[in-house]
Amino acid sequence: MAMTQAEIAQAFERIADLLEIDGGDRFRINSYRRVSRTIKDTTEDLEALAKTNKLTSLPGVGKGTAERIYQFIETGSIDVLNELESKLPPGLPALLEIPGMGPKKVALVHDRLDVKCMDDLQRVIQSGALAELPGLGATSVKKIAEGIAFLESSGGRTPLGIAWPIADALVDQVRAMQGVRRVEIAGSLRRGRETIGDIDILCEADNGEAIIKQFVSFDDVQRVLASGVTKGSVTVERDKGKELQVDLRVVPTESFGAALQYFTGSKEHNVGLREIAVKKKLRLNEYGLFDGEHSVAGEREEDIYQALNVKYVPAELREDRGELLGNTNFDDLVTLADIRGDLHMHTVASDGKSTIVDMALAAKALGYEYIAICDHSKSSTIANGLSIERMQAHIEAIRETNDRTEGITILVGCECDILSDGTMDYPADILAQCEWVVGSIHSAMGSGSKKLSATQRTIAAMENPYVCVIGHPTGRLIHRRKPMDLDMAMIIETAKRTHTMLEINAAWQRLDLKDVHVRQAIAGGVMLSINTDAHRTLGLAQMRYGVTTARRGGATGQNIANCLSLEKLRHRVAEKRS
Numbered sequence: 048m049a050m051t052q053a054e055i056a057q058a059f060e061r062i063a064d065l066l067e068i069d070g071g072d073r074f075r076i077n078s079y080r081r082v083s084r085t086i087k088d089t090t091e092d093l094e095a096l097a098k099t100n101k102l103t104s105l106p107g108v109g110k111g112t113a114e115r116i117y118q119f120i121e122t123g124s125i126d127v128l129n130e131l132e133s134k135l136p137p138g139l140p141a142l143l144e145i146p147g148m149g150p151k152k153v154a155l156v157h158d159r160l161d162v163k164c165m166d167d168l169q170r171v172i173q174s175g176a177l178a179e180l181p182g183l184g185a186t187s188v189k190k191i192a193e194g195i196a197f198l199e200s201s202g203g204r205t206p207l208g209i210a211w212p213i214a215d216a217l218v219d220q221v222r223a224m225q226g227v228r229r230v231e232i233a234g235s236l237r238r239g240r241e242t243i244g245d246i247d248i249l250c251e252a253d254n255g256e257a258i259i260k261q262f263v264s265f266d267d268v269q270r271v272l273a274s275g276v277t278k279g280s281v282t283v284e285r286d287k288g289k290e291l292q293v294d295l296r297v298v299p300t301e302s303f304g305a306a307l308q309y310f311t312g313s314k315e316h317n318v319g320l321r322e323i324a325v326k327k328k329l330r331l332n333e334y335g336l337f338d339g340e341h342s343v344a345g346e347r348e349e350d351i352y353q354a355l356n357v358k359y360v361p362a363e364l365r366e367d368r369g370e371l372l373g374n375t376n377f378d379d380l381v382t383l384a385d386i387r388g389d390l391h392m393h394t395v396a397s398d399g400k401s402t403i404v405d406m407a408l409a410a411k412a413l414g415y416e417y418i419a420i421c422d423h424s425k426s427s428t429i430a431n432g433l434s435i436e437r438m439q440a441h442i443e444a445i446r447e448t449n450d451r452t453e454g455i456t457i458l459v460g461c462e463c464d465i466l467s468d469g470t471m472d473y474p475a476d477i478l479a480q481c482e483w484v485v486g487s488i489h490s491a492m493g494s495g496s497k498k499l500s501a502t503q504r505t506i507a508a509m510e511n512p513y514v515c516v517i518g519h520p521t522g523r524l525i526h527r528r529k530p531m532d533l534d535m536a537m538i539i540e541t542a543k544r545t546h547t548m549l550e551i552n553a554a555w556q557r558l559d560l561k562d563v564h565v566r567q568a569i570a571g572g573v574m575l576s577i578n579t580d581a582h583r584t585l586g587l588a589q590m591r592y593g594v595t596t597a598r599r600g601g602a603t604g605q606n607i608a609n610c611l612s613l614e615k616l617r618h619r620v621a622e623k624r625s
Contacts, residue, residue: 058125059080069131082112091104097116097120138166142165146292203526207243214236230248230251241558259297268281305336323357324355331351358376381603386607388417391462391581392581394422396420418455420460425472442481465486468499471513505520516549517542518550546622550578554589565602566601
């Protein structure tokens, strides 16, 4: 049975958690965690490695671990995981989702108070028994109770596209305070993770207590979790009544860079950086880099890396994926300023909310040189897809609008459905009139006996000379729909051979391709295109999420089609068609 690598990584992480709850050996626990991280980050195809007995080529994967990975690929389960799950009460692992409740505390409440589920935990909180456990007390219990309440209201991790605008608004309010000299977003949001746990903000100021008092009094604050001299924690409304935690830390000038580095993370990246410092007989923490009591660096992040003789690593790449080894150039990662156009957007012709001219003028205001209007093809009936007759009229409308709109080029495009038999939804004579064709799978995303697989359909589309790019290739919707079961190695190989591009769909619900696949595509020599899939003018602003995802995959402007001039872009399309 086909399993996604995310599912396999999650299984190994779950083994580590359950082992820790069960009091397992620390070395064994850490080994499972490392393997989980390796699987999550690798661009290799696990199934292909399993078939060729090459799983042990992955970092941290030994013979026994390889056998467990192979077992999970073949059966969807691992014996050791099944044994642990049958050994522990079924409701116990769910307690790990509570902020502040790690495996050690879960084991403690289970062993001492016979807590087996969330209801049991709430019972011992109310009875006062939890506060009597060693290492807990009233303050810790209060935080656990608040964590349960937060879990119930937050609904898990927050997508990047919801968290970032909230963080921007809060940063603007903090920056406007008297005495604040600098404000930066930190944490997983700064690293551009597709979902985040909470928002971390740092500000540089002298009177920390006054800053925190103002922060916890913001109008948007739902609950105050902590208010101190240098740190405040609150919750704000996320969406649909759910809450999102926000932490603000006030940091002095001499420590700001060190604190920004420390609180940006990731935890694993920071561990690696501290190990480098230790080898140089230096001490690194959130206050600075020290030689004994002497401060070596701390005011600027860049100074920390320079003092350690390590290349400065952009925040998006700090995920313990080899970035500290010194063999990667980070200087030319793609930026929002590099983007010259947006090659996937919709209008009122199908399911969009803005007209062709509205989208063009909004893109022109962003400084773009060109856009492609890509409304849906006829089979996307739910999206008001265009019949052949309507599409012919739409092509003429795009051309006419382009002729009378100065300062930006509007390309004739379409988002053409890849049908279940691998053929395109429009005939060749329609596609030939389009200057840019996005081929996308929107229906029948599974595979059955009478249908081609998603991989076969995608490959068939790439063989079509008119398909420029595969739109949102895996079809995933974050927190709503799993990705299709694609053979990404084969997709990339075919994309390279057929001169077909792959899309990084910047819509925050998709972020598809994701960062791991971006790295894999770049390694395979495939050109990418970052597009918003905007359905209204405001949607064009989502380009920042796609650029961030591209940066996490190590993409430079040379890897991105819409960083090219219009002349060079047309040349790439002509190469494909020839």
